[in-house]
Amino acid sequence: MVMKLLRTETDEHLKVSRTLYTRSYLLILDKKRCIRCEICRAACPKEAIEIIQPTRVEGERLSHASISIDEKKCSFCGICSTICPVGAIKLIIDGEERSPVIDKGSFPELIRRVEIDTSKCPRNCIECQEACPFDLIKVEWNGDSVRIDVDLDHCPGCRLCETKCPENAITVKRIFSGRIRIDWSKCPDGCRDCVDVCPIPGVLEVSDDGRVGVNDYFCIYCGACRVVCPVEDALLLERTVIAHAPVQSGAWNSALERLTSTRGLIKELMSKRMGRALESVMRRLS
Numbered sequence: 001m002v003m004k005l006l007r008t009e010t011d012e013h014l015k016v017s018r019t020l021y022t023r024s025y026l027l028i029l030d031k032k033r034c035i036r037c038e039i040c041r042a043a044c045p046k047e048a049i050e051i052i053q054p055t056r057v058e059g060e061r062l063s064h065a066s067i068s069i070d071e072k073k074c075s076f077c078g079i080c081s082t083i084c085p086v087g088a089i090k091l092i093i094d095g096e097e098r099s100p101v102i103d104k105g106s107f108p109e110l111i112r113r114v115e116i117d118t119s120k121c122p123r124n125c126i127e128c129q130e131a132c133p134f135d136l137i138k139v140e141w142n143g144d145s146v147r148i149d150v151d152l153d154h155c156p157g158c159r160l161c162e163t164k165c166p167e168n169a170i171t172v173k174r175i176f177s178g179r180i181r182i183d184w185s186k187c188p189d190g191c192r193d194c195v196d197v198c199p200i201p202g203v204l205e206v207s208d209d210g211r212v213g214v215n216d217y218f219c220i221y222c223g224a225c226r227v228v229c230p231v232e233d234a235l236l237l238e239r240t241v242i243a244h245a246p247v248q249s250g251a252w253n254s255a256l257e258r259l260t261s262t263r264g265l266i267k268e269l270m271s272k273r274m275g276r277a278l279e280s281v282m283r284r285l286s
Contacts, residue, residue: 003019003020003021004017004018004019005017005018005019005071005072006018006019006071007069007071011031012030012031012032013028013029013030013031014028014029014031014067014068014069015027015028015029016069016071016074017071018071018074018076023093023094024093024094024095025076025091025092025093026091026092026093027069027074027076027080027081027089027090027091027092028089028090028091028092029067029069029088029089030088030089030090031088033086033087033088033134033154034067034086034088034089035064035085035086035088035199035222035224036051036064036065036066036067036197036224036227037085037199037222037223037224037227038051038222038223038224038226038227039083039084039085039222039223039259040067040080040083040084040089041067042223042255042258042259043079043080043083043255043258043259044079044080045075045077045079045251045254045255046073046074046075046077047073048069048070048073048074048075049067049068049069049070049080050067050068050069050070051065051066051067051068051227052065052066052067052068053065053227053228054066054228056193056230061196062192062193062196062197062228064197064224064228065197065224065227065228076091076093076100077100077101078091078098078099078100078101078102078107079101079107079251079255081099082099082101082102082107082108082109082110083110083255083259085110085156085157085175085176085220085222086134086154086155086156086199087153087154088154101251105247105249106247106249106250106251106252107247107249107251107252107255108244108245108246108247108249108252109244109245110175110242110243110244110245111173111175111243111244111245112152112153112155112157112173112175113152113157113171113172113173114150114152114155114157114161114170114171114172114173115170115171115172116128116148116150116169116170116171117169117170118146118147118148118169119169120167120168120169121146121148121167121169122166122167123141123144124141125139125166125167126139126141127161127164127165127166128148128161128164128165128170130164131160131161131163131164132160132161133158133160133199133200133201134154134155134156134199136150136151136154136155137149137150137151137161156175156176156199156220156222157172157173157174157175157176157220157243158172158200158218158219158220159172159174159217159218160200160201160202160218163217163218173243174220174243175220175242175243176220176221176222176239176241176242176243177221177239177240177241177242177243178216178219178221178237178238178239178240178241178260179216179236179237179238179240180214180216180219180221180225180235180236180237180238181214181235181236182194182211182212182213182214182234182235182236183233183234183235183236184211184212186231186233186234187211187212187231187234188230188231189210190210191230192206192212193225193228193229193230194212194225194226194228194229194235195212196228197224197225197227197228198224198225199220199222199224200218200219200220201218202215202218203215203216203218203219204225221237221239223237225237238260238261239259239260239261239264240260240261240263240264240267241260241264241267241268242256242259242260253265253269256268
């Protein structure tokens with residue numbers, strides 16, 4: 001039985017809590033880390049997350065959208081905290097950070113991987129640290145030796161550090177893969193809303209002819225651009241693959257379809273079947 005539902009909001013955090021007789025839940029959205037994308041809303045099975053469009057002021061740079069969480073709809077399942085590409089959401093249960101859907105094996109963890117061969121690093125080089133748009137890389141040189149720490153919990157895998165490294169010492173695994181393109185015929189004259197809100201420098205840029213160009217090598221396919229686009233289908237974004245740990249779950253299949261497409265779900269299911277078939281053949285041959 002629910003004893004208390006509470007929603008509090010400040011400039012830095014949005015907190016939603018539920019207190020039961022035997023358990024307490026607290027969902028925290030870190031507004032400083034949040035990139036105002038569409039991932040959590042798309043994944044939420046209860047439709048408890050809403051994206052509120054920013055107010056457009058002519059002649060001013062577009063502000064970001066805002067995220068709202070309905071404490072009455074939220075089931076505190078942990079899907080949003082698990083799927084957030086920048087780790088902006090935390091779920092605290094009885095004072096401990098947890099994810100019930102991962103504990104139950106019904107949802108996978110995202111694969112976040114940044115591999116660095118420090119033997120290749122040029123002395124005193126800090127290019128990767130300076131390239132990270134989220135300030136997640138810390139480089140410390142002590143003479144000829146270097147220590148590089150990467151905050152993987154909040155890394156969306158944009159690969160800017162990989163590209164900026166002068167010696168190819170960094171390899172980054174992309175979390176979300178997909179496609180993005182812009183139909184210039186539908187773009188309003190002078191509109192650059194998508195450019196203003198994109199969290200990754202260099203993905204969307206305005207060319208000399210006023211058109212928005214796309215360099216999707218760095219794109220994390222978060223959908224922040226699509227959220228604010230004022231014209232339907234002017235910006236087309238599709239997530240096709242999500243790097244995640246193995247899981248077999250109806251909850252994940254439903255979320256995957258919402259995050260990608262029916263085609264994306266079928267592709268993953270077919271891949272799983274092929275993998276099981278290959279394992280069966282290898283067992284027979286061994």
